[in-house]
Amino acid sequence: MLIGEVARRSGVSARMLRHYDALGLVRPTGRTVGGYREYCPDDIRRIFHVEGLRSLGLSLREIGRALDDPEFAPATLVSSLIRKTEERLRQQQELLERLSAVDAAEPSGWQDVLRIVELLHKLGSDNAARRQQAALSSAEEVPMPAEMLAEAVLTESDLNVAGALRWALARAGGDAVARVASGMRSPDVEVRRRAVLALAELPGDEVTAVLTDALDDADTGVRRQAALAVGARGVTGAVPALVGIVVEGPNDVEAAELLGTLARDAEWADRIISALASEIDSPTAASAARMRLTQALAELPGTLALDTLRRLTRDDDRAVALLASALVAGLDH
Structure with a gap:
């Protein structure tokens, strides 16, 4: 042929x-x-x-x-080809995300495009200060798309940069909620912790629903942040978790204040008092936890907790009795 x-x-x-x-x-x-x-x-x-x-x-x-x-033997060569192909795909994915970010920002000219690209480079820098600078400057003339900020929030490990990113995300508008909420389904507990902190700063019923679901998260840290966030939004379903925060600390003062606010609802006032008293009376409660719970009673509005505090003035734990006596004296006046 x-x-x-x-x-x-x-x-x-x-x-x-x-x-x-x-x-x-x-x-x-x-x-x-x-x-x-x-x-x-x-x-x-x-x-x-x-x-x-x-x-x-x-x-x-x-x-x-x-x-x-x-x-x-083809095995070694095929493995090398797989690695090279994966790297090319990673680079292409990065390019796609960069182009999508530029498109989402709706630049009016090439100067805007160049500014967005500069911000994206800074955000991907190994230097935390440069990433923080990118987050803080993203709210200026050409804002970074909320979706890109959401992605960065879920991967950022530096606390200062993460705070700046959450600040920028809360001001960016756009539909970033779905992307941040997807972090709550991650098997990586650190991603879920970053997601719950970011969601806590975003408004909307959709966010509240996601945070409420997070009250059942396997991680204590995620549950704590979710409880504080939804408690601040008036979700009474957070009450058990807030009482638990008072028992365990930290954030017990914040949790106690939120319980005080939620207790303004007459339907929940008695439940909150009963939950706090039950923890105080638990035979396994540590003295420090009982002190925090007693202080939390004083955060309830009016004289709702007065009877419980009077009972505690006779508590066998002298520190608890003295604290309760001081709180009762304050309420009586």
Whole structure:
């Protein structure tokens, strides 16, 4: 079969077939009387083998070695190709995200595009100060898209930078809630902790619903931040978690203040007092925890907790009794 017919049937151009011949990769078995290349079935089969390996990303040199070396083991080469392909995909994904960020910002001209690109470079810097600068400057003339800020919030480990990113995200507008909320489903507890902190600074019923679901998170830190956030939004379902925060600390003062606010609802006032008293009376309660719980009673509005505090003035724990006596004296006046 002559080269033109081989090219037509194989889909490989005649020019490439000549290149394969020059490299010794696929040499035609014969020549016609006129000196034209003539390919036999084995030659054509080798052409298809070459093209198949090319489709995997192998270089022509690697293909020649794979086809001609009987000792060649493909495992190492294939593993290397996988790594290289994964890196190319990562780079392409980064490019796609960068282009999407530029498009979402709706730049009015190339100066805006360049500014967005500069912000994105800073945000991806290894230097925390540069990342923080990018977050703080993202609220200026050409704001960074909320979706990009949300992505950065979920991956940022530096506390100062994370705070700046949350600040920028809360002011960015846009629909970043879904992206941040997706972090609550991450198996990585650090991502969930970052997500709950960011959500706590965003408004809306959708956010409140996600934070309320987080009250059942497996991680204590996530549950604590979710309880403080939804308690501040008036969600009474946070009461058990807030009482738990008072027992365990930290953030017990903040939790006690929120319980005081929620107790303004008459339906919940008695429940909150009962929950606090139950923890105080628990035989396993540590003295420090009982002190925090007693102080929390004083945060309840009016004289709601007065009877419970009077009872505690006779408590066997002298520190608790003295604190209760002082609180009762204050309420009586």
